[in-house]
Amino acid sequence: MASTVKDAILRGRKTVETVVEGGMNTVETVVEGGLNTVETVVEAGLNTVETVVVRGRRGVESAVSLGRKTVEHALLHGRGTMQAAILHGREDVRIEEVPIPNAETGELVLRVGAALTCGTDLKVFRRGYHARMIVPPALFGHELAGTIVEAGLGVTGFAPGDRVVALNSAPCGQCYFCERGQENLCDDLMFNNGAYAEFIRIPARIVAKNTLVVPAHVPLEHAALTEPLACAVHGFEDCHARPGDTVAVIGGGPLGLMILHVAALAGCETIAIVKHDGQVEAARQLGATHVVQATSIRKAISETRALTEKGRGADIAIEAVGAPDAWQEAVELVRKGGTVNFFGGCAVGTHVTLDTNRIHYSDITLRSTFHHTPAICRTALELIAGGRFQAQAFITGHAHLYELNRVFEKLMKRSSEIKTAIVP
Ligand SMILES: [Zn+2]
Numbered sequence: 001m002a003s004t005v006k007d008a009i010l011r012g013r014k015t016v017e018t019v020v021e022g023g024m025n026t027v028e029t030v031v032e033g034g035l036n037t038v039e040t041v042v043e044a045g046l047n048t049v050e051t052v053v054v055r056g057r058r059g060v061e062s063a064v065s066l067g068r069k070t071v072e073h074a075l076l077h078g079r080g081t082m083q084a085a086i087l088h089g090r091e092d093v094r095i096e097e098v099p100i101p102n103a104e105t106g107e108l109v110l111r112v113g114a115a116l117t118c119g120t121d122l123k124v125f126r127r128g129y130h131a132r133m134i135v136p137p138a139l140f141g142h143e144l145a146g147t148i149v150e151a152g153l154g155v156t157g158f159a160p161g162d163r164v165v166a167l168n169s170a171p172c173g174q175c176y177f178c179e180r181g182q183e184n185l186c187d188d189l190m191f192n193n194g195a196y197a198e199f200i201r202i203p204a205r206i207v208a209k210n211t212l213v214v215p216a217h218v219p220l221e222h223a224a225l226t227e228p229l230a231c232a233v234h235g236f237e238d239c240h241a242r243p244g245d246t247v248a249v250i251g252g253g254p255l256g257l258m259i260l261h262v263a264a265l266a267g268c269e270t271i272a273i274v275k276h277d278g279q280v281e282a283a284r285q286l287g288a289t290h291v292v293q294a295t296s297i298r299k300a301i302s303e304t305r306a307l308t309e310k311g312r313g314a315d316i317a318i319e320a321v322g323a324p325d326a327w328q329e330a331v332e333l334v335r336k337g338g339t340v341n342f343f344g345g346c347a348v349g350t351h352v353t354l355d356t357n358r359i360h361y362s363d364i365t366l367r368s369t370f371h372h373t374p375a376i377c378r379t380a381l382e383l384i385a386g387g388r389f390q391a392q393a394f395i396t397g398h399a400h401l402y403e404l405n406r407v408f409e410k411l412m413k414r415s416s417e418i419k420t421a422i423v424p
């Protein structure tokens with residue numbers, strides 16, 4: 001043990017100062033982690049030692065308790081590599097060996113506990129890019145929760161060993177939109193990708209604004225639902241539903257089902273309008289009062305209206321498909337004075353034709369909710385932790401990172417899967 005400390009001293013005075021500043025207990029703790037670990041820590045260089053040791057005993061203990069392999073992986077910057085999915089283009093995702101990221105000032109590195117597939121990722125897989133969120137070649141995946149293995153200088157409120165969910169974006173907090181509480185429209189929304197990997201770097205802004213500690217009783221794969229659920233909660237809240245209102249949701253994909261479930265939990269009557277058999281079952285399980293499985297839009301509209309008193313239409317219609325004809329359908333579903341939310345984003349360049357008379361003389365409110373805000377992300381995690389939200393129902397499969405291509409191919413064939421948890 002002494003030779004280890006001596007070793008450490010020989011490696012340079014400044015580093016040792018840094019180690020000693022962490023306190024005697026900390027050094028002991030590091031040494032208890034074993035000779036290799038100390039060597040690993042010291043070899044990792046000054047920044048890493050500062051990062052790990054100056055944080056105090058708890059941090060080191062957490063790092064060491066994760067086991068030798070993790071310590072090596074997490075601390076051997078420049079030497080350690082990890083498996084990660086890299087998006088190269090259309091339907092071209094490769095699992096590659098890349099360096100484990102460093103936590104610079106204000107940043108975190110997480111060991112990914114679970115990353116969830118998402119409709120947006122599927123779109124990106126099909127198209128090979130996403131103008132706002134990801135330009136290849138790039139790390140891929142954005143819904144995740146994990147355990148902190150490294151915290152950068154200046155990080156307060158988090159320590160290695162903490163289980164957290166880190167959102168896929170964070171607003172600047174300073175622009176016109178942020179100052180008005182519309183952070184989802186931030187002029188400088190920062191996105192982070194790389195969830196389909198063993199480790200992920202969380203940028204400082206996301207650490208500061210959109211990283212949340214996961215309550216101990218919540219599995220990481222459930223916590224990873226925070227991001228899509230935040231979008232769903234946002235879309236639902238924007239409709240200002242009252243308990244007992246009839247809410248029609250078009251689309252049985254992950255987000256359509258989530259909005260449906262949120263509306264049902266809020267005490268609304270819900271009508272799910274879906275296409276596939278598997279979605280009928282899922283919608284029922286998630287609290288749909290009625291399920292309409294129609295072969296045509298005309299039929300869906302008449303069947304949905306028939307389910308409302310005197311055929312007057314739903315109080316609220318939420319489109320969660322992202323197709324122009326479904327947007328038009330949504331307008332036909334609501335009653336006089338009703339609210340329509342065009343929640344699903346359509347392809348660039350698409351347009352819709354709407355009946356101006358109906359919209360004006362029936363006093364219909366049209367809105368279109370995008371993304372989430374930090375406050376709504378917190379609401380979403382509380383909903384997951386609260387116990388009424390059926391998180392498990394949304395995760396219909398598990399797969400290893402190296403099966404990612406197969407998982408996406410399956411999702412493209414419109415299987416009954418809702419979300420697959422990718423476990424590295
Ligand atoms: Zn997503």
Ligand SMILES: [Zn+2]
Pocket residue numbers: 171172173174175176177178183185186187188189
């Ligand atoms: Zn902003």
